[in-house]
Amino acid sequence: xxxxxxxxxxxxxxxxxxxxxxxxxxxxxxxxxxxxxxxxxxxxxxxxxxxxxxxxxxxxxxxxxxxxxxxxxxxxxxxxxxxxxxxxxxxxxxxxxxxxxxxxxxxxxxxxxxxxxxxxxxxxxxxxxxxxxxxxxxxxxxxxxxxxxxxxxxxxxxxxxxxxxxxxxxxxxxxxxxxxxxxxxxxxxxxxxxxxxxxxxxxxxxxxxxxxxxxxxxxxxxxxxxxxxxxxxxxxxxxxxxxxxxxxxxxxxxxxxxxxxxxxxxxxxxxxxxxxxxxxxxxxxxxxxxxxxxxxxxxxxxxxxxxxxxxxxxxxxxxxxxxxxxxxxxxxxxxxxxxxxxxxxxxxxxxxxxxxxxxxxxxxxxxxxxxxxxxxxxxxxxxxxxxxxxxxxxxxxxxxxxxxxxxxxxxxxxxxxxxxxxxxxxxxxxxxxxxxxxxxxxxxxxxxxxxxxxxxxxxxxxxxxxxxxxxxxxxxxxxxxxxxxxxxxxxxxxxxxxx
Amino acid sequence: xxxxxxxxxxxxxxxxxxxxxxxxxxxxxxxxxxxxxxxxxxxxxxxxxxxxxxxxxxxxxxxxxxxxxxxxxxxxxxxxxxxxxxxxxxxxxxxxxxxxxxxxxxxxxxxxxxxxxxxxxxxxxxxxxxxxxxxxxxxxxxxxxxxxxxxxxxxxxxxxxxxxxxxxxxxxxxxxxxxxxxxxxxxxxxxxxxxxxxxxxxxxxxxxxxxxxxxxxxxxxxxxxxxxxxxxxxxxxxxxxxxxxxxxxxxxxxxxxxxxxxxxxxxxxxxxxxxxxxxxxxxxxxxxxxxxxxxxxxxxxxxxxxxxxxxxxxxxxxxxxxx
Numbered sequence: 001x002x003x004x005x006x007x008x009x010x011x012x013x014x015x016x017x018x019x020x021x022x023x024x025x026x027x028x029x030x031x032x033x034x035x036x037x038x039x040x041x042x043x044x045x046x047x048x049x050x051x052x053x054x055x056x057x058x059x060x061x062x063x064x065x066x067x068x069x070x071x072x073x074x075x076x077x078x079x080x081x082x083x084x085x086x087x088x089x090x091x092x093x094x095x096x097x098x099x100x101x102x103x104x105x106x107x108x109x110x111x112x113x114x115x116x117x118x119x120x121x122x123x124x125x126x127x128x129x130x131x132x133x134x135x136x137x138x139x140x141x142x143x144x145x146x147x148x149x150x151x152x153x154x155x156x157x158x159x160x161x162x163x164x165x166x167x168x169x170x171x172x173x174x175x176x177x178x179x180x181x182x183x184x185x186x187x188x189x190x191x192x193x194x195x196x197x198x199x200x201x202x203x204x205x206x207x208x209x210x211x212x213x214x215x216x217x218x219x220x221x222x223x224x225x226x227x228x229x230x231x232x233x234x235x236x237x238x239x240x241x242x243x244x245x246x247x248x249x250x251x252x253x254x255x256x257x258x259x260x261x262x263x264x265x266x267x268x269x270x271x272x273x274x275x276x277x278x279x280x281x282x283x284x285x286x287x288x289x290x291x292x293x294x295x296x297x298x299x300x301x302x303x304x305x306x307x308x309x310x311x312x313x314x315x316x317x318x319x320x321x322x323x324x325x326x327x328x329x330x331x332x333x334x335x336x337x338x339x340x341x342x343x344x345x346x347x348x349x350x351x352x353x354x355x356x357x358x359x360x361x362x363x364x365x366x367x368x369x370x371x372x373x374x375x376x377x378x379x380x381x382x383x384x385x386x387x388x389x390x391x392x393x394x395x396x397x398x399x400x401x402x403x404x405x406x407x408x409x410x411x412x413x414x415x416x417x418x419x420x421x422x423x424x425x426x427x428x429x430x431x432x433x434x435x436x437x438x439x440x441x442x443x444x445x446x447x448x449x450x451x452x453x454x455x456x457x458x459x460x461x462x463x464x465x466x467x468x469x470x471x472x473x474x475x476x477x478x479x480x481x482x483x484x485x486x487x488x489x490x491x492x493x494x495x496x497x498x499x
Numbered sequence: 500x501x502x503x504x505x506x507x508x509x510x511x512x513x514x515x516x517x518x519x520x521x522x523x524x525x526x527x528x529x530x531x532x533x534x535x536x537x538x539x540x541x542x543x544x545x546x547x548x549x550x551x552x553x554x555x556x557x558x559x560x561x562x563x564x565x566x567x568x569x570x571x572x573x574x575x576x577x578x579x580x581x582x583x584x585x586x587x588x589x590x591x592x593x594x595x596x597x598x599x600x601x602x603x604x605x606x607x608x609x610x611x612x613x614x615x616x617x618x619x620x621x622x623x624x625x626x627x628x629x630x631x632x633x634x635x636x637x638x639x640x641x642x643x644x645x646x647x648x649x650x651x652x653x654x655x656x657x658x659x660x661x662x663x664x665x666x667x668x669x670x671x672x673x674x675x676x677x678x679x680x681x682x683x684x685x686x687x688x689x690x691x692x693x694x695x696x697x698x699x700x701x702x703x704x705x706x707x708x709x710x711x712x713x714x715x716x717x718x719x720x721x722x723x724x725x726x727x728x729x730x731x732x733x734x735x736x737x738x739x740x741x742x743x744x745x746x747x748x749x750x751x752x753x754x755x756x757x758x759x760x761x762x763x764x765x766x767x768x769x770x771x772x773x774x775x776x777x778x779x780x781x782x783x784x785x786x787x788x789x790x791x792x793x794x795x796x797x798x799x800x801x802x803x804x805x806x807x808x809x810x811x812x813x814x815x816x817x818x819x820x821x822x
Binding site for chain 1 (some may be wrong): 502717718719720721722723724773775776777778779780781821822
């Protein structure tokens with residue numbers, strides 16, 4: 001080994017702790033510089049996730065962290081690639097004034113040999129007497145910066161921000177979506193549901209759209225089961241030719257599989273074995289009951305979703321309101337439980353047919369043909385819904401079931417009742433109280449376009465009562481608006497009766 | 500002599516000069532560096548800033564022969580370098596012999612060099628570069644060491660002859676002598692009031708100076724330092740791609756290769772003065788301004804816009820990455 005190589009080996013060995021220290025410093029610097037960006041990204045991600053219900057947020061956070069790691073590695077590598085050799089950087093970092101680089105790379109000529117030897121020895125002494133910790137990896141300034149950043153993050157997490165109300169609203173919606181999914185999962189199996197998609201719904205509209213799609217499937221099941229229940233006694237009493245005619249007429253509702261099963265059961269019954277037909281009837285009854293439960297749950301959840309989307313954060317505002325405001329949703333649900341009105345009005349396929357109301361509900365087939373085209377009386381925001389209200393009347397079944405959700409807090413946008421329609425999205429809106437607070441006098445818009453001065457509290461009570469009454473009436477299927485063309489007219493009457 | 504002794508000798512020389520000259524620390528530092536680096540110095544400053552005193556004191560401290568040339572427009576080259584004259588050493592026998600001029604001394608003060616004509620200025624060219632003088636076909640060697648310290652007055656520009664680029668390039672350093680601050684002026688006044696006359700004690704001789712110079716020349720210069728010095732000089736050229744925008748827009752000619760030599764020589768002295776056996780980047784950066792400022796020729800419009808070569812050098816130092 002030549003003299004030069006021996007020197008290089010010795011200097012390399014002597015500088016090992018300094019080199020390690022320097023690499024750490026570079027890594028810490030790159031990490032810290034990108035950590036500010038990471039903190040900002042994570043904060044933005046958290047807020048965004050809470051605002052728009054970002055699906056798979058863990059994946060996003062993991063992605064950001066991965067990006068950060070890649071960024072640190074990239075910055076570290078890029079800096080090392082850009083910077084001069086480690087020897088020169090050690091010279092600069094430790095203040096060795098090119099001593100190391102000169103000792104390593106100076107090609108000594110005869111006149112400078114003595115001085116080169118002295119310089120090498122001096123450099124070796126300098127390196128060995130310089131402690132590695134002379135290079136501060138973590139300075140007080142960095143500590144202060146880190147502490148202030150931490151404080152900033154904690155402050156941003158706990159202190160109120162402009163997004164707080166939206167985040168709270170979104171959290172409530174997420175809880176609602178979760179409870180909706182759980183509720184539907186607990187129901188008897190009837191139609192397939194995607195609980196994950198329901199839970200991860202980004203907004204109420206999406207959730208309602210999914211519920212509507214489910215409702216249409218449920219309605220088809222309900223219609224088929226009711227048709228089957230109605231058809232079996234008729235088939236038992238009909239002649240073979242009539243049986244074929246009835247089966248052919250019902251095939252579009254029952255579907256080919258159920259028609260075939262019915263035909264086979266009917267054949268066996270004619271051969272003296274009524275058990276399959278009876279089993280089919282029992283199955284239809286169970287299916288009908290299940291469909292009723294599904295429809296009830298769907299209407300209930302849709303009302304909750306709509307109420308929450310309309311009122312912002314309903315539960316948090318309830319303590320300031322008179323009695324009906326927050327309890328309305330619950331009471332509405334309670335009122336409907338136990339009874340099972342058929343709400344097959346949401347199914348477009350029933351148009352022109354006569355769906356029977358199962359359970360305690362009598363058939364309303366053709367009971368209310370007079371409803372058509374009479375619902376233009378609601379003013380303001382509900383004017384656009386008149387067409388949809390009217391559209392249900394053409395079925396002649398009067399199955400405008402649903403919940404009332406009175407919002408009596410006097411400060412939100414209005415009171416809405418969910419009335420299942422063909423498109424599944426229509427609601428009946430009772431005019432809002434504007435920004436009035438409880439106890440103030442407001443002009444209540446009347447269906448005829450005029451206004452009436454009422455106290456907000458009275459108005460809220462009236463609206464809530466109206467919703468509850470309507471709800472009970474619909475649930476018990478005792479249509480109290482006899483003589484009134486539509487539900488809206490019924491509410492108009494109720495409102496006119498308000499003090 | 501070893502490097503430590505040389506460092507102490509240089510330090511003593513500087514301290515002795517500080518006894519005579521009030522303030523002007525940077526000027527003294529640069530002059531001493533130039534003397535050790537065996538280079539000529541161009542001192543520029545207003546009258547009364549102790550330029551001449553500095554040079555005279557330096558000659559006394561170094562115990563070197565001192566010559567002075569006071570430049571005027573009618574000064575002839577022969578007045579500087581000497582001429583052939585008739586001497587009657589023996590009665591009736593005249594001999595034509597060379598009578599050396601004031602330039603035949605180790606330390607020459609050329610006062611107000613820009614007041615004399617270019618013809619006389621150019622008479623100094625050979626002396627400064629070759630350390631010889633040729634008169635009537637005969638070349639006369641100048642004493643060793645030989646240094647020219649010229650002064651020029653930047654205020655009175657009328658009737659002056661600015662030094663040509665070729666001559667400016669021969670000066671190792673161009674030192675700007677600033678006006679003293681209030682504290683220095685008070686000290687000057689105090690010395691005047693108390694009739695203080697510092698006694699100079701010779702601390703150097705020609706042999707010592709030669710030894711110190713030899714040590715300085717052996718200071719190690721690593722490859723990256725050579726690269727850095729070269730990059731600096733190249734960056735002063737407007738045609739160089741590494742040159743900053745200010746150089747491309749404002750410089751007509753960049754520094755000559757003598758600038759690289761000057762950078763390395765003076766940086767070696769700076770390293771020795773700092774007690775190091777190797778040149779560092781900071782040494783190059785420290786000497787860059789006095790080495791480069793007179794070697795950069797600005798465009799006329801830039802010059803008229805009161806831009807200075809100093810600002811250009813500062814930009815070059817920023818633009819060239821440290822290796």
